[in-house]
Amino acid sequence: MIKNVAVVGSGTMGNGIAHIFAQFGYVVNLIDIDQIALDKAIKVIEKNLERQVVKEILNETQKTGALNNIRTFTSIADGVKNADLIIEAATENIDLKLKIFKDLDTYAPADAILASNTSSISITQIAAVTNRGDKVIGMHFMNPVPVMKLVEVIRGYQTSDETTKTIMSLSADLQKTPVEVNDYPGFVANRILMPMINEAIYTLYEGVAGVYEIDTVMKLGMAHPMGPLQLADFIGLDTCLAILKVLNNGFGNPKYAPCPLLVNMVAAGKKGVKSGEGFYQYTAGKKDLVVAEKFKKS
The missing domain is CATH 1.10.1040.10 (N-(1-d-carboxylethyl)-l-norvaline Dehydrogenase; domain 2)
Structure with a gap:
């Protein structure tokens, strides 16, 4: 069961993913090498939560609760050590993503699922640098994450049925519409x-x-x-x-x-x-x- 989520990358997609998980009660560790970027991300999340309050999607108590669910880290090792699910939301650069996934495989719990928010890069190629190919999957959110309903769930060559089922169910719990696709360049979207x-x-x-x-x-x-x-x-x-x-x-x-x-x-x-x-x-x-x-x- 997934309770603790880590998000690697605090840019537009990363802070949006952290926002939606925190909104739905998950404990979220938001990770970035730059503390200034993390501070900016928290301000963006707070502003977007306030927008939801104005639109009466959330109330003040829910907004405060969501913010309290998010912690920030500048170390991958510290940020992922208790995570059940880690979502990488770094720049669309294959070399960077491969390095991150090597680190995640080293520091994350052995049973943790490793997901990428990549919009085009091969999940199979990413999974190949880990020792848990069955637990690596694509979880491609749309921008802006708190608003857009679609999550493209990408199965790599080794991704297990169990991992896919877990991510499909989790996406639905976030009130998203998950669509399962296979791992070919660009996926569907x-x-x-x-x-x-x-x-x-x-x-x-x-x-x-x-x-x-x-x-x-x-x-x-x-x-x-x-x-x-x-x-x-x-x-x-x-x-x-x-x-x-x-x-x-x-x-x-x-x-x-x-x-x-x-x-x-x-x-x-x-x-x-x-x-x-x-x-x-x-x-x-x-x-x-x-x-x-x-x-x-x-």
């Missing part, structure tokens, strides 16, 4: 989503239409709540590029090759919302979408 985003970027790159026009067509014509270029900004253009590289390398199919415009934007540090500029410009406190100067029509 990003295998379908990223080619669409990439094609939208190609459509801009080739001068077919502008940023506003492309997103408007997809929002009004296809009933998407957010256009693909705005969504790419929200996800992070560096993350989109990393996932497309995984798809391209994994399948060896040129249809997954990232658009040169995307490659150049990431190289220039234009990563979307996180950097303040991508296809749109983002100013703190303002909600109006403003097309980036680079893409405004003369």
Whole structure:
């Protein structure tokens, strides 16, 4: 039975995962090498819990209880020693993830389940650096975690039925909708989503239409709540590029090759919302979408 959860990585996904587990009464150890990042994460979680209070999803007592369920650690060894489940939510970088899982396998209890929030990287490859392949699984939450219902549950080659059943049940207990998928590049969500985003970027790159026009067509014509270029900004253009590289390398199919415009934007540090500029410009406190100067029509 899972009672104690550790989350490795306190960024957007990590603090969201910690939030939802703490909200539902689990003891959560949030781990990051940077105490400043951890302090920032706690402030974000508190702000998001307060938003739930305003919306009457939670009351003040539940908000306080959730915050009290979270502890922070800068050491993996200390943070995971009593964990029943550890969820890695680090940057989408294979070398970093493999290092983390080697450490988790060393320091976590022998019966602990090790999960990755990876959005595209092979669970089988991650599991291969551990001595518990049957207990390694993908648990891909959607952003923002407290709001989005889907959890993509990815079975690696060695993942056991018992581990899969446990994670499927746990996800449902968090009032999420778990969907079991097999371990192939991009899984389901990003295998379908990223080619669409990439094609939208190609459509801009080739001068077919502008940023506003492309997103408007997809929002009004296809009933998407957010256009693909705005969504790419929200996800992070560096993350989109990393996932497309995984798809391209994994399948060896040129249809997954990232658009040169995307490659150049990431190289220039234009990563979307996180950097303040991508296809749109983002100013703190303002909600109006403003097309980036680079893409405004003369």
